[in-house]
Amino acid sequence: MKLKFKEIRKALYIFATEKTIGFTLIAIFLGLVIGAIFLAIAGFNPFQAYGIILRGIFSKPSYISYTIIRATPLILTGLSIAFAFKTGLFNIGAEGQYIIGSVVATAAGYFLHLPLFIHIPVVIISAVVAAGIWGGLAGYFKAKFGVHEVISTIMLNWIALYFQNFLIYTEGFQKPGGETSYSIQPTANMTILKAWKGSVAGREWLLQHPFWKDLLRTPMNWGFLIAILMAVLVWFILNKTALGYRLRxxxxxxxxxxxxxxxxNKNLIISMFIAGGLAGLAGALQVVGVSHKVTLIAAMEGYGFDGIAVALIANSSAMGCILAGLLFGALKYGGAKIQPFMRAPSEVISIVIGSIVFFISIPKLIKLILTKKIKKGGTK
Amino acid sequence: MGYKDKAKSLTKVIEMKNITKKFGNFVANDSVNLDVFKGKVHALLGENGAGKSTLMNILYGLYSPTSGEILINGKKVDITNPNIAIEHGIGMVHQHFMLIKPFTVAQNIILGREPTSKFSVLNMKKAIKDVKEISERYGLYVDPNAKIEDISVSMQQRVEILKALYRGAEILILDEPTAVLTPQEIVELIQIIKNLTKEGKSIILISHKLKEIIAAADFCLIIRRGKHIDTVVVSETDEKGLASKMVGREVIFNVPKEDKKAGDEIFSIKDLVVKDNRGIVAVDNLNLSVKKGEILGLAGIDGNGQTELLEAITGLRKVESGEIKINGEDITNNTPFQIINKKISHIPEDRQKRGLILDFDISENMILENYHNYPFAKRGVLQYNNIKKYAKELINKFDVRPREESKLTGTLSGGNQQKVIIAREVTNDPDLLIAAQPTRGLDVGAIEFVHQSLIEQRNNDKAVFLISFELDEVMNVSDRIAVIYEGKIVGIVNAKEAKIEELGLMMAGGGSK
Known part of the structure; x- marks a missing residue:
């Protein structure tokens, strides 16, 4: 019996020391346990709560669709941060790059009048380039003046935020009477079957097909596929190209x-440009696919900061970002549902996410605990 | 009189019995026995990766052995962490110093054992007095009020030794203590070791420099690939005997080289001025040239502008004025990329900082300068099949161990890391190969290999520029020797006619032009 225990410990040790998926799963599990403890302390049944969350994610096609929609920007900001990580940079600026991406996408989507199949790519590319330059600025400051990218990107975040708010109050961009911008032209809209859904024929057809009606209730769009494509592209660039070799x-x-x-220096700038472009793409896809406009924001929306957690959970792997982004999207979307159904605070989800990141970030502690035990076991 | 007879009359302070340490399937120590005697110096000799450090880390409580036992003063002990080792009077001076740079000497020494007066107030006066006392007792002179960042490396080493003594160490482990010292400082260190043993301290000296073991140690334990080979009485053996036991075969100290007429001048430096990081002139109107088919050695004491010169040539540091030419082309202030393309290769001083990306595997490191060229990349996409094939070839040709191109270079021993760099740089087929401290920290077997590679390059009618602090190395390998002092070349002599005294004098700035 004693021997078995030792073997388990050893297996756990290998789990913790080699950055395996298994280790990440343990961290996620522990995060859920901590969340459960908090729920229990607050007087709620954690099993019931997690049941609601699970049903809230999977029980209807629209729920799954919403989860994916929520996950899409997180996958991209996660990729942005993971990409910068691989080049030894800490991109705190995904938040600001996201904002620039969404503002430029809105502007290009509203002011330009182009045919359908040209408009969307133009909107997306201009947003990505603008956000790339925004990120590249931080790289340039680092290369030229030695300003640490953490400092400069934090500054750039605030500049981006107030830039968006400034634009929203600018005549010609602000929708009269509201604290939002005008919506983008229909040609720049990437939500699937958006026009048809509103038409008489469409509404009638949907009435007879409840599955599709439920699914299409959501602003379902191509963003998720683009995000997956980007993850593949990032993986390819980093691991298979000369550029990736240089950056790594x-x-x-x-x-x-x-x-x-x-x-x-050149590669620092390139890395920050690409990272910025990825975060900007998140913002652009959100505009063309989901929100179709930008609104006044009082504080950071958190897509960029959540991206840090996504990249951490993914251990900076591009493919991992897809999974971590989905996990995040699911927890955020499904987690919100415990509030109306149970009157349990949905902030518990933030605790869960925080705990997961915490456990992921402390393999050293887990290692330490396990090493001590193994060492003692080894001397006998 | 053999080791066993000698050992009988001495007091054992440490006995390590049948120590075995396994890391997975890898056996780092295989029933090694070590006895340390009171007032004696026991050397630990072995190639890089032979298991010396593992054995000492076991004694210091950083690893626990898989089997075997440790006795201190005849009592069995279980050393599970360094604090226990310190309690038992074991002190360790690591190769890389563990000092707090902005603190003074005295503050560093008392760290963790601060003398206090009433209400736990730090008693700095007593601290300084204590430090002075022990430093005088052992002849380890230091200024207790100097800051660590302002004192030389050898002084920092003294501080480390004092720190161990202050904590009551009776047994001192010195890990490669001479790796960072100049020849003069080595002599001083050996004197310090003698003072310490006179006071009854025992020393364990980890080294692969045979000369120093002969000069300083009483006994020597030889380990090869984790196995206990022999323990010998140093006074009954010589360098050759130790070397062959350590490597397991006869070692050639002076790689033979045939006489060769040098060709045309291929590389030249004219009136070069380079500043160091603080903006002070480090290379001062320096002139040099290297011919095809010759090895020019640059002798000098560390800190006389060698690093700045090297960095200026390779494009890593800005040239203030002057001119550097290869094959008649001016490369002054070119980028490293341009300079590599002009067929200059460079074995860097610091292999882990400059020479390798430790998180890359061997194959990725083998293409560091060529990753973007065919056949390693096609239209910007890396061709891993070709890269692996190339790496395998080089690994076999240069005998890199382990023979796995997908091993991270950070896991290789120092000698094998250097082999990766040499394989890469030599295979680039440079017109000029610059080798800076190419054998630093390597054992005799690996040194022999490095020297052979340099000489082969010369025999192929290429130019080689060797920068080294090891005077022996410069004298053995070079065809001509230039001596640098305070950023200037103070003399150039033919290696065959060079005398060590003459060179030594020039290195100290007292030479003739």
């Missing part, structure tokens, strides 16, 4: 990269 080399050891003839 700079991230791991910039002195050796410099010695090998790699232009470190």
């Amino acid at each position: 080399a700079v991230g791991f050891n910039k002195f050796a990269a410099e010695y090998g003839g790699i232009n470190v």
Whole structure:
């Protein structure tokens, strides 16, 4: 019996030391346990709460669709941060890059009048380029003046936020009477069957097909597929291309990269440009697919900051970002439902997410605890 | 009189019996026995990765052995962490110092054992007095009020030793203590070791420098690939004997090289001025040239502008004025990328900082300068099949161990890391190969290999520029020797006619032009 216990400990140790998916799963499980404890303390049945959350995610096609819609921007901001991580940069600025992406997408979607199949790509590309430049600025400041990217991106976040609010109060962009911008042109709208859903024929057809009616109730759009495509692209760039080699080399050891003839400063800027573009894409997809406009914001919306957690849970792997983004989207969307159904505070979900990130970030502690035990076991 | 007879009359302070340590399937120590005697110096000799550090980490409580036992003063002990080791009077001076740079010498020494007066107020006066006392007792002179960041490396090492003594160490483990010292400082360190043993302290000296073991140690334990090979009385053996036991075969200290007429001048430096990080002139109107088919050695004491010179040539540091030319082309202030393309390769001083990306595997490191060229990349996409094939070839040719191109270079021993760099740089087929401290921290077997590689390059009619603090190395390998002092070349001599005294004098700034 004793021996078995030792073996389990050893297996756990390997789990914790090698960054396996198993380790991530343990962290997620522990996060859920902590959430359950808090729920129990607050006097709610955690099993009931998690049941509601699960049903709230999976029980209807529209729920699944909403979960995916919620996950899409998180996957992209997660990718943005993971990409920068790989180059040794900490992109706190995904938030601001997201804002720039959504503002520019709205502007391009509203002011430009283009045919359908040209308008959407133009909107998305202009938003990505603008947000890329926004991110690249932080890279440029670091390369040129040695300003740490954490400092500069935080500043740029606030600049982006107030820039958006400023624009919303600008005549010609502000929708009269509201604290929002005008909505984008129908040609820039990427929500699936948006016009048809509102038409008489469409409404009638949907009445007879409840599954599709429920599913299409949501602003379902192509954003999720684009996000997955981006994850594949990021994985490919980082691992299979000369550019990725350069970026990783700079991230791991910039002195050796410099010695090998790699232009470190240039690659810092490129990395931040790409990271910014990814976060900007999140904002652009949100506008063309879901919100169709930007509104006055009092505080950061958190897409960029949640992206940090997504990247952490994904251990900066591009494919992991898809899964972590989905997990996040599911917890946020499903978690909100315990409030109306149980009157339980949905803030518990923030505790769960926070705990997961915490457990992911402390493999050292887990390792320490396990090492001590194994060492003692080993001496006997 | 053999080791066993000698050992009988001495007092054992430490006995490590049949120590075995396994990491998974890898056996780092295989029933190793070590006895340390009061007032004696016991050296620990072995190649890189032989298991010396593992054995010492076990003694210091950083690892626990898979089997075997440790006795201190005849009593069995269980050392599970360094605090227990310190309690038993074991002190360790690591290769990389663990000092707090903005603190003073005295503050560093008392750290963790601060003398206090009433109400736990730090008693700095007593601390300084204590530090002075022990430093005088052992001849380890330091200024207790100097800040660590302002004192030399050898002084920092003294502080580390004092720190251990202050904590009551009776047994001192010195891990590669001479790796960072100049020849003069090594002599001083050996004197300090003698003072310490005179006071009854026992020393364990980890080293792979045979000369120093001969000069400083009484006994020597030799480990090869984790196995206990032998314990010898140092006075009854010599360098050759130790070396062959350590490597397991005869070692050639001086790699033979045939006479060779040097060709045309291929590389030249004219009136070069380079500043160091603080903006002070480090290379001061320096002139040099290297010919095809020769090895030019640059001798000098650390800190006389070698690093700045090297960085200026390779494009890593800005040139203030002057001119650097290869094959008649001016490369002054070119980027490293341009300079590599002009066929200059460079074995860097600090292999872990500059030479390798430790988180990359061997194959990725093998293409560091060529990753973007065919056949390693096609239209910007890496061709992993070709990269792996190339890496495998180099691994076999240069005998890199383990022979797995997908091993992270950070897991290799120092010698094998250096082999990866040399394989890469030599295979680039440079017109000029610059080798900076190419054998630092390597054992004799690996040193032999490095020297052979340099000489082969020369025999292929290429130019080699060797920068080294090891005078022996410069004298053995070079065809001509230039001596640098305070950023200037103070003399150039033919290696065959060079005398060590003459070079030593020039290195200290007292030479003739």
